[in-house]
Amino acid sequence: MFKRISALFIVLIMALTVSCAGEHAELLAFIDDDYSQFWKDNDYYTPANKYRMNWLTYGFNSAYKEQIDTFLMQGYGGIVSNINFNQQYLKDENEFTLLRDTYLYGKEKDMTLWIYDEYQWPSGSAYGQVLDTNEGWRATGIEHIQLVLDKAKGSFSLRNYDIALKLATVKTADKTWTLDSDGASLTFDLTSEISGECILDLYVLRYNDTHEQDRTNFNTLYHVDTLRKDSVARFIELTHQHYKDSFGEDFSMVDAFFTDEPSQGNRDQENYIVWTEGLDQKFKETYGYALELPLLFEGKTEQAQRMRIHYYSLVASLFKEAYIDQIEAWCAQNGTASSGHLLFEENMNDHVETYGGDFMQIIGGMAIPGVDILWVHPNQLLSESFIGNHLGIRFVVSAARNAGKTDVMIEYNPAAVPTDDFNNDKMGASIGGVTLTRLFGTTIYNVINPQKDYTLDQITSLNTYVGRLNTLLDGTIEAGDVAVFYPIATVQALHNADDVHSSAFGKSTEAVLLNKNYTDLCLDLLQRQVLYTIIDDQSICAATVTADGRLIIGNGSYRTLVLAYGQYISVPAAEKLATFKAAGGTVVFVGTSYEEYKAIETDGNESVSAAMAALADCDNYSPTTAGASISNLATRTMKLTDAKGSTSKTVLYGEFIDADHDISYVANSSSVDNKVSLTFTDGYDGAYTVYYPNFGNIKSGCGNEVTIDLPAYCAVLIVREDDNEVENRPITPESIEQENTQPS
Numbered sequence: 090m091f092k093r094i095s096a097l098f099i100v101l102i103m104a105l106t107v108s109c110a111g112e113h114a115e116l117l118a119f120i121d122d123d124y125s126q127f128w129k130d131n132d133y134y135t136p137a138n139k140y141r142m143n144w145l146t147y148g149f150n151s152a153y154k155e156q157i158d159t160f161l162m163q164g165y166g167g168i169v170s171n172i173n174f175n176q177q178y179l180k181d182e183n184e185f186t187l188l189r190d191t192y193l194y195g196k197e198k199d200m201t202l203w204i205y206d207e208y209q210w211p212s213g214s215a216y217g218q219v220l221d222t223n224e225g226w227r228a229t230g231i232e233h234i235q236l237v238l239d240k241a242k243g244s245f246s247l248r249n250y251d252i253a254l255k256l257a258t259v260k261t262a263d264k265t266w267t268l269d270s271d272g273a274s275l276t277f278d279l280t281s282e283i284s285g286e287c288i289l290d291l292y293v294l295r296y297n298d299t300h301e302q303d304r305t306n307f308n309t310l311y312h313v314d315t316l317r318k319d320s321v322a323r324f325i326e327l328t329h330q331h332y333k334d335s336f337g338e339d340f341s342m343v344d345a346f347f348t349d350e351p352s353q354g355n356r357d358q359e360n361y362i363v364w365t366e367g368l369d370q371k372f373k374e375t376y377g378y379a380l381e382l383p384l385l386f387e388g389k390t391e392q393a394q395r396m397r398i399h400y401y402s403l404v405a406s407l408f409k410e411a412y413i414d415q416i417e418a419w420c421a422q423n424g425t426a427s428s429g430h431l432l433f434e435e436n437m438n439d440h441v442e443t444y445g446g447d448f449m450q451i452i453g454g455m456a457i458p459g460v461d462i463l464w465v466h467p468n469q470l471l472s473e474s475f476i477g478n479h480l481g482i483r484f485v486v487s488a489a490r491n492a493g494k495t496d497v498m499i500e501y502n503p504a505a506v507p508t509d510d511f512n513n514d515k516m517g518a519s520i521g522g523v524t525l526t527r528l529f530g531t532t533i534y535n536v537i538n539p540q541k542d543y544t545l546d547q548i549t550s551l552n553t554y555v556g557r558l559n560t561l562l563d564g565t566i567e568a569g570d571v572a573v574f575y576p577i578a579t580v581q582a583l584h585n586a587d588d589v590h591s592s593a594f595g596k597s598t599e600a601v602l603l604n605k606n607y608t609d610l611c612l613d614l615l616q617r618q619v620l621y622t623i624i625d626d627q628s629i630c631a632a633t634v635t636a637d638g639r640l641i642i643g644n645g646s647y648r649t650l651v652l653a654y655g656q657y658i659s660v661p662a663a664e665k666l667a668t669f670k671a672a673g674g675t676v677v678f679v680g681t682s683y684e685e686y687k688a689i690e691t692d693g694n695e696s697v698s699a700a701m702a703a704l705a706d707c708d709n710y711s712p713t714t715a716g717a718s719i720s721n722l723a724t725r726t727m728k729l730t731d732a733k734g735s736t737s738k739t740v741l742y743g744e745f746i747d748a749d750h751d752i753s754y755v756a757n758s759s760s761v762d763n764k765v766s767l768t769f770t771d772g773y774d775g776a777y778t779v780y781y782p783n784f785g786n787i788k789s790g791c792g793n794e795v796t797i798d799l800p801a802y803c804a805v806l807i808v809r810e811d812d813n814e815v816e817n818r819p820i821t822p823e824s825i826e827q828e829n830t831q832p833s
Contacts, residue, residue: 134785136556138199140563141166142534145347145500147205148173148184153191157198163545164552167201168192169347169535176305178208178216179327185335196342203345203428203535206328209307210349212429213412215327217302217310219320226320227296228312228353231255233360233386233587234291241279241287250299256292256382259283292382294364297354312354316365316407321415329419341424345457347498347535348429351412352443356432360386362586363404363445372403376691386587391687394582398657398689401581404445413454420456428457428498428533435474435481437580437604446577449625453488457533459498460485465522466511467758467802471616473608479529479615480608484575486530487623493643495566499531503538516547517760520554520783521802527558528620528743528756528804530567557782561806565745565752567620568819571723572640572647573611575625576655578689579603603654606680606712610653613716619723620743622647626689629662638673639820646820647674649722653715654680660693663700670704675722678709726819727753727767727795727807740765740799746819753807755799763799767807776810 144165149156150173160168170191172184192202208216220227229252241259257268257275261283268277279287296311303309313320333340353363362385372380376399384393385400413427420427431452433439440448452458462470464477472478482499489497503511503519511518523534534555543551583600614621622645624632633641640647650666663686670676683704688697710718726744731737739759745752751773757763777795779788783803797805 132560133557133780133782133787136166136553136560138166139201140556140559141552142501142536142555143167143169143201143203145169145205145535145537147171149187149191151187153187154194157191157195157200161198161200162549164549164556165200165536166552166556167203167344168195169203169205171205171207174208179218179331182335185332189336189339192336192342193339201344202342203347204332204343205347205349206429207349211312211354211432212348212351213313213315213321213324214310215324216307217304218327219313219323220311222323223320226314226317226323228298228314228355228363229294229365230297230353230355230358230361230363231382232293232295232358233382234293235360235587236289236291238287238289239285241277241283243277243289245275245291247273247293248295248299251293251295253294254291255294256290258290258383260288260290290383297358297361297363312352314365315351315353315412316363316368316404318411318415321411325416325419329416329423333423343425345426345428346416346420347459348416348427350430350432350461352432353408355443360587362386362400365407368403368407371407372400375399375403378691387585394657395687395689395691397584398578398581401441401445401584402447402578405447405451406445408444409447409451409454413451417454417456426456428455428459430459430461430485430498430500433475434460434484435476435478435608437575437577437607438584438600439475440577441581441584441600446581447625447627448577449484449488449491449575449623450627452485453492453494456494457496457498458485458489458492458494459500459535460531461500461502462522462526463502464508465501465503465526466508466518467521467525469508470522470525471612471758473605473612478608479525480611482526482529482531483611483621483623487575488625489530489643490567490622490645491624491628491643495644496532497530498533498535499526501526501534501536503536503542511542514760515542516550517802519543519547519551521758521760523551523555523558524756524802524804525741525758527555527562528741528754532559532562553785554783557780557785558804558806561780561782561808562745562752562754565747565750566644566822566825567622568726568744568746568751569620569622569723570639570646570648570819571614571619571621571651571719572624572642572645572649573614573621573651573653574629574655574658575623576603576607576653576657578626578657578659579655582657606654610651610679610712610715614719615741616738617716617720618725618729618740618742619716619720620741621651624650626659626662629665630659632665632669634665634668634672634674636672638669638675640669640674641825644822644825646825648724649675649677649719651715651719652676652678652681652683652686656681656685656687657689658686658697658701659689660696660700663688663697667700667703670707676704676707677715677719677722678704678707679715679719680712682709683707726751726769726771726773726809728770729755730766731763737763739763744819746821748821748823751809751819753809754804755797755807756804757799757801760801762801765797765799765805767795767797769793769809773809778808778810780806780808782806 253272259266298311384396417427432443462477628642683701688694741756743754774793
């Protein structure tokens with residue numbers, strides 16, 4: 090791609106067919122007549138459908154050809170859809186025939202074709218038909234009810250959505266009594282032993298839906314237990330398999346399935362943990378000791394914290410095995426890809442609350458991991474908000490990298506949360522949103538925009554911009570060499586179900602503060618031009634340590650690992666870090682020191698202490714100095730300065746590589762134009778090409794310095810054309826693959 094274009098274009102070539110935030114950055118344009126025909130036909134100027142955005146819609150009618158033609162006219166390269174939503178959902182074969190014919194027409198137009206797997210959301214119920222098969226698959230949880238009594242006497246009876254009373258206790262300041270119960274009702278009288286005030290704790294197994302189901306309203310459908318393999322297998326049979334059977338040999342045209350926010354239905358549930366049949370027995374089999382329900386809701390002892398780590402890790406593994414892994418296995422067996430997104434990607438407390446934690450292992454199990462961004466303005470993406478911020482994207486993209494995958498889907502909704510910033514400059518906000526999300530690693534854009542905020546010119550321009558970025562970056566991987574540890578075990582440990590609920594406003598617990606500090610650190614790194622990768626405990630355990638001090642995980646290679654705000658780590662991961670350090674790798678601590686780390690394993694503290702002692706001489710940065718210190722450790726190919734000679738927080742940077750090229754991605758997150766100077770820091774002094782994808786222009790040059798105009802909200806990419814002349818190029822995809830075949 091790059092060699093073909095750069096060989097033909099030596100002069101500055103610009104085409105102002107795509108505006109950039111209205112009047113911003115008016116640049117001189119001309120086209121050499123000798124190259125005009127190629128200019129019109131080449132892949133960069135007019136990207137192929139596979140690089141453009143896909144339109145997410147819900148069903149078609151008999152005028153499907155006109156609908157598809159309209160999408161193509163708007164610049165879309167694909168569609169994500171399913172059969173029409175109605176009371177005969179999944180029961181009318183005519184609907185499957187209609188969708189097959191629609192997709193066959195789309196295939197003729199070389200469109201990308203995905204299937205959305207549910208009637209609205211959350212995925213997993215097949216519009217209630219999974220529970221029609223077996224009502225026993227309804228999602229359940231345990232609610233903690235705590236009552237302060239003026240005397241130790243009373244009774245309790247199950248409510249209509251309760252299943253059983255699992256445990257009941259009465260406690261005073263110095264003693265706890267376990268009460269006898271038949272599981273359906275409770276009557277007790279301890280007045281002979283307790284005088285005065287006491288606390289009654291009830292742990293009630295119940296359905297997570299406390300309302301009546303209305304089959305005409307998908308919002309009222311009962312949730313399915315997605316921790317069970319049999320219930321999810323039935324969901325796959327009703328949806329995925331039905332599409333395959335109905336499409337017949339034409340099913341091969343389906344590129345992927347989109348699953349949407351599967352969960353246990355515990356969203357907004359207070360004083361509540363998820364449950365599934367046999368979970369307590371599974372817990373004991375896995376960890377060798379009995380689960381104590383009260384410790385999941387309260388308690389700050391190390392015993393309580395480690396029990397919460399184990400409980401939430403078990404929930405996460407059950408969800409992954411039942412839902413993610415089964416769908417991925419079916420898709421792989423049937424020649425398509427699994428994709429979609431989960432809930433609340435941005436906040437580690439949400440990872441625990443909704444999926445048990447280990448979010449990165451869960452989402453990384455999809456063939457094409459995905460993220461949902463409902464607020465795409467750059468100001469929002471570069472914020473601490475738990476709705477659509479930078480960290481949600483980096484969690485998912487990092488999980489993909491750790492699993493050796495290169496594609497990441499983004500459900501891109503430009504105006505789900507309409508603001509003045511968006512309404513006043515739709516194209517600026519949208520271009521800026523694409524600029525940052527593509528830098529952060531998303532590659533496949535599935536657009537849902539029921540508001541239809543764009544004019545025809547605007548949506549075609551946005552599609553072209555996405556397509557050009559994807560064309561330039563096709564086949565590349567990130568080259569950043571800084572990794573940040575995912576301290577989810579610590580969040581699990583601190584997550585008292587009574588104290589912390591999700592990412593709700595107004596909370597100030599230890600877990601909430603940890604997440605805030607972590608978010609701030611990651612944002613600071615981005616604004617210091619460090620495109621970090623988040624690596625989890627399991628990925629570290631599976632990593633390869635090279636003789637020259639690199640940590641190879643998936644398609645990433647890291648020389649620096651940041652341990653930020655954590656307190657728990659597994660023994661194998663701690664020992665791997667000691668090996669990494671001994672080989673010459675750099676480990677730094679932020680917020681907590683090496684001495685504060687404890688083992689995830691019940692009996693592993695001594696081993697973790699010994700391994701972490703090998704890191705005793707590592708730097709320990711305070712939150713106020715961490716970002717600057719870590720940025721000095723990043724070995725970037727280029728040094729950036731803005732027109733004033735300083736590094737601006739509005740200019741973000743990342744490096745992408747393939748076997749032959751190093752590509753510098755420079756992003757302006759601001760509504761103001763900038764001018765940026767870049768200097769090659771590795772001795773490169775050869776040909777380069779500068780791409781302005783929002784305009785379609787190309788500028789060629791030679792030397793070790795580049796000065797570029799950086800239009801508002803836009804990305805500019807610099808491609809080095811003779812990278813093989815540089816001895817110390819970043820690690821290539823091929824060398825990473827070779828390293829990964831040689832375990833440490």
